[in-house]
Amino acid sequence: xxxxxxxxxxxxxxxxxxxxxxxxxxxxxxxxxxxxxxxxxxxxxxxxxxxxxxxxxxxxxxxxxxxxxxxxxxxxxxxxxxxxxxxxxxxxxxxxxxxxxxxxxxxxxxxxxxxxxxxxxxxxxxxxxxxxxxxxxxxxxxxxxxxxxxxxxxxxxxxxxxxxxxxxxxxxxxxxxxxxxxxxxxxxxxxxxxxxxxxxxxxxxxxxxxxxxxxxxxxxxxxxxxxxxxxxxxxxxxxxxxxxxxxxxxxxxxxxxxxxxxxxxxxxxxxxxxxxxxxxxxxxxxxxxxxxxxxxxxxxxxxxxxxxxx
Amino acid sequence: xxxxxxxxxxxxxxxxxxxxxxxxxxxxxxxxxxxxxxxxxxxxxxxxxxxxxxxxxxxxxxxxxxxxxxxxxxxxxxxxxxxxxxxxxxxxxxxxxxxxxxxxxxxxxxxxxxxxxxxxxxxxxxxxxxxxxxxxxxxxxxxxxxxxxxxxxxxxxxxxxxxxxxxxxxxxxxxxxxxxxxxxxxxxxxxxxxxxxxxxxxxxxxxxxxxxxxxxxxxxxxxxxxxxxxxxxxxxxxxxxxxxxxxxxxxxxxxxxxxxxxxxxxxxxxxxxxxxxxxxxxxxxxxxxxxxxxxxxxxxxxxxxxxxxxxxxx
Numbered sequence: 001x002x003x004x005x006x007x008x009x010x011x012x013x014x015x016x017x018x019x020x021x022x023x024x025x026x027x028x029x030x031x032x033x034x035x036x037x038x039x040x041x042x043x044x045x046x047x048x049x050x051x052x053x054x055x056x057x058x059x060x061x062x063x064x065x066x067x068x069x070x071x072x073x074x075x076x077x078x079x080x081x082x083x084x085x086x087x088x089x090x091x092x093x094x095x096x097x098x099x100x101x102x103x104x105x106x107x108x109x110x111x112x113x114x115x116x117x118x119x120x121x122x123x124x125x126x127x128x129x130x131x132x133x134x135x136x137x138x139x140x141x142x143x144x145x146x147x148x149x150x151x152x153x154x155x156x157x158x159x160x161x162x163x164x165x166x167x168x169x170x171x172x173x174x175x176x177x178x179x180x181x182x183x184x185x186x187x188x189x190x191x192x193x194x195x196x197x198x199x200x201x202x203x204x205x206x207x208x209x210x211x212x213x214x215x216x217x218x219x220x221x222x223x224x225x226x227x228x229x230x231x232x233x234x235x236x237x238x239x240x241x242x243x244x245x246x247x248x249x250x251x252x253x254x255x256x257x258x259x260x261x262x263x264x265x266x267x268x269x270x271x272x273x274x275x276x277x278x279x280x281x282x283x284x285x286x287x288x289x290x291x292x293x294x295x296x297x298x299x300x301x302x303x304x305x306x307x308x309x310x
Numbered sequence: 311x312x313x314x315x316x317x318x319x320x321x322x323x324x325x326x327x328x329x330x331x332x333x334x335x336x337x338x339x340x341x342x343x344x345x346x347x348x349x350x351x352x353x354x355x356x357x358x359x360x361x362x363x364x365x366x367x368x369x370x371x372x373x374x375x376x377x378x379x380x381x382x383x384x385x386x387x388x389x390x391x392x393x394x395x396x397x398x399x400x401x402x403x404x405x406x407x408x409x410x411x412x413x414x415x416x417x418x419x420x421x422x423x424x425x426x427x428x429x430x431x432x433x434x435x436x437x438x439x440x441x442x443x444x445x446x447x448x449x450x451x452x453x454x455x456x457x458x459x460x461x462x463x464x465x466x467x468x469x470x471x472x473x474x475x476x477x478x479x480x481x482x483x484x485x486x487x488x489x490x491x492x493x494x495x496x497x498x499x500x501x502x503x504x505x506x507x508x509x510x511x512x513x514x515x516x517x518x519x520x521x522x523x524x525x526x527x528x529x530x531x532x533x534x535x536x537x538x539x540x541x542x543x544x545x546x547x548x549x550x551x552x553x554x555x556x557x558x559x560x561x562x563x564x565x566x567x568x569x570x571x572x573x574x575x576x577x578x579x580x581x582x583x584x585x586x587x588x589x590x591x592x593x594x595x596x597x598x599x600x601x602x603x604x605x606x607x608x609x610x611x612x613x614x615x616x617x618x619x620x621x622x623x624x
Contacts, residue, residue: 073610076622078512080607081573103509116513123517163516165614165622226605233604255604266613 025307026240027298028083034108037098038308043301045193046094049136049186050178058177060211061170064224065178067205068171069093071227077163078118084162085230086175092191093182095134105129113161121160136183143180151176168220170212192301195235195294199287202231203280206258210276213265221272222265229258235290238298247293250286257282360386360567364396364535371403379403389567390536392559394424398532401433410440424528428454428467432474439481451478508534511543520547538564542574549581557581570601576608583615591616 033041050066053059068074069086082101089096089111097109104112106129113130116123133139142149154175158164167175191197209224232255239247261275269275290297298304367382383400390396401416414437420430435450458471465471507530514523524547531540545560558581564574579594595616598609611621 073605073607076607076611077516080611116516117509118516120516120518123513163622226610229605236604252603259599259605 024310027234027237029088029234030308032082032084032088032101033098034100037100037108039301039305041091041096041098042298042308043193043304044190045091047187047189047191048092048094049183050093050181053177053181060208061174061177062181063174063204063208064170064212064220065174065176067201067208067224067227068167068175069178070201070205071223071230073223073226073230074167074171075158075162075164077120079162080164089132090135093135093178094186095132097132099132118163119161120163134183135179136186138184145176145180148176150179154179168212168217168223170215170217170220171223174208193299195238195290195297195299198231198235199283199290202228202235203283205231206276206280209261210273213272213276218265218268222262225258225262225265225276229255229262232258239290239293240298241296241303244293244296247290247297250289254279254283254286360389361535361537364399364537367396367399367403368535371399371406374406376403376406380407386536390541390563392423392563393531393536394420394427394430395532396535397423398427398430398433401430401437405433405437410437413437414441424532426467426528427532428470428474432470432477435474435478436481439478444482447478447482451475451482454478508540508543511547515543515547515550518550520550523547536563536567538568538571538574541567542571542577545574545581546577549577549584554581554585570597572598572602572606572608575601576612579612580615580621583619588616 027042030038030042050062053062069090072080072083072085074080074086075084084101087093089099095109099105099111100108101111103117104115106112106127110129110131112128114122114124114126114128116125141153151172155167155172158167205224205228209221209228212218212220212224232251236248236251236255239251257279261272261279264275265272294300296303298307363382363385367379367386370376370379370382380400380403383396383403386393386396387400397416398420401413401420404410404413404416414434417430417434417437420427421434424430431450431454435447435454438444438447438450454471454475458468458475461468461471507526511523511526511530514520514526524544527540527544527547531537531544534540541560541564545557545564548554548560549557558578561574561578561581564571565578568574575594575598579591579598582588582591582594591612595609595612598606598612602609615621
């Protein structure tokens with residue numbers, strides 16, 4: 001190969017690389033979905049299949065785990081910076097068969113959990129992606145609550161696999177309870193991804209935060225409020241159209257309300273439960289507009305398909 | 311000859327997601343986390359996209375549009391004047407435009423800012439011969455010979471050193487103004503593509519191998535240009551090596567290119583904590599709280615640093 005040709009090929013390579021990272025699509029999760037799966041993965045998901053416990057104490061712990069499961073800030077390091085949560089791989093607590101994180105996945109639905117990219121503890125220098133498990137199907141880790149094997153396993157995932165901070169005890173307990181509740185008698189049905197469910201995620205996360213605060217665990221409360229904020233962010237991504245600026249303003253105002261509560265938690269203000277309840281009461285002042293505009297947002301499958309085609 | 315596989319491109323994208331893996335993609339953003347429209351590699355929109363301009367310059371240079379390339383690299387250097395790769399390519403562009411003295415100035419800066427860039431040393435020396443300064447060229451040649459002897463054919467840049475020494479030696483044996491090689495190489499070292507180097511650096515940082523990570527990041531910067539994600543991680547690795555002044559310089563450079571870059575803001579704030587400047591760190595945290603709509607890990611991590619003096623995985 002002559003030198004000039006080599007230079008041109010090199011230039012082409014550089015341009016390919018420089019172009020590879022461009023992404024104008026507003027939904028962040030698309031970045032870790034196989035391109036040909038994006039429409040399906042962003043419009044439907046497996047049924048949650050995690051019955052809410054009937055006993056109030058169990059229910060509260062379950063809700064803590066459910067909200068933490070969906071919060072990117074539970075994990076640390078590169079995962080948290082990329083916006084990944086447990087739910088990114090385990091869609092609605094099940095399996096995200098469309099997950100394809102560049103550099104970490106082989107075929108869709110796989111991930112290399114021993115990569116130094118994500119972990120300063122578990123890197124093994126081998127690209128060995130494995131199938132992401134469906135949490136509705138019990139695997140080798142015992143779910144027997146008396147042995148705490150599941151708690152130990154989850155802690156290892158957070159702290160070692162993803163370089164996260166030590167989870168507050170309430171959160172670790174909640175995550176284990178949530179995971180134990182998933183399956184086993186699940187149907188393999190799918191549900192559409194709707195605004196109402198995401199609004200509910202945000203609302204439920206604030207209720208879990210209130211419980212955590214009452215349990216005198218401000219770290220857990222803060223994490224859960226951040227989970228509520230992340231849920232609003234996921235909604236906001238879908239209201240990116242030019243004519244939906246008003247909805248984005250409403251969401252940002254709601255987000256700032258939660259930021260103020262986070263700061264109040266940091267100060268250990270005494271009125272956190274009242275603030276959280278007030279925030280939830282205030283949802284009525286803005287969620288109706290969003291629900292009205294849902295058909296103009298990327299919750300609409302047709303608009304989503306067109307946006308993905310651009 | 312380097313080839314780029316689909317996996318390489320994928321790795322590059324992974325880098326985009328993080329660099330945070332974070333650091334790297336063509337839009338300057340930052341260290342993961344989104345402002346209002348999350349996208350790769352990080353989400354804060356820059357006021358000026360130096361990496362995109364660099365990319366345009368490389369494209370123009372490859373297409374033979376030298377005036378356009380000159381304009382692109384001049385713009386890049388206006389915001390990131392210490393970027394060795396951009397100085398080098400500005401020199402290549404001047405050379406293509408027959409501005410030998412102009413080219414020489416940029417090659418000189420390239421070696422000043424990155425003494426390990428063998429191609430820049432080579433072009434600098436060849437330019438010195440062309441303008442009738444063989445003594446200075448001889449000094450460059452000796453520098454490369456010393457380095458080659460030290461490397462003893464075992465270092466990654468051994469091939470580049472051999473090629474440079476041969477070209478300069480040959481040029482010194484000819485009359486001034488008659489360049490043997492009229493088209494400088496655009497291949498920065500014999501290393502790997504920017505994406506691979508970037509992602510490799512992220513993994514090396516996670517393994518606490520900061521000197522190795524810096525070498526990979528320097529390679530990435532040569533290909534990707536002054537991308538704020540790459541600059542941020544160069545700063546980060548230097549900080550971990552306790553080279554606080556260098557770290558600060560890179561953080562500031564990343565923030566000059568992308569003022570709302572989350573990773574650079576966070577890491578700069580952490581550096582302030584390490585230096586005992588809690589007031590400065592709190593200012594950085596306030597900036598993140600303002601720009602991180604819907605929350606972001608970078609703000610939480612800096613908050614943790616301010617409260618405890620270390621991060622989540624420390």
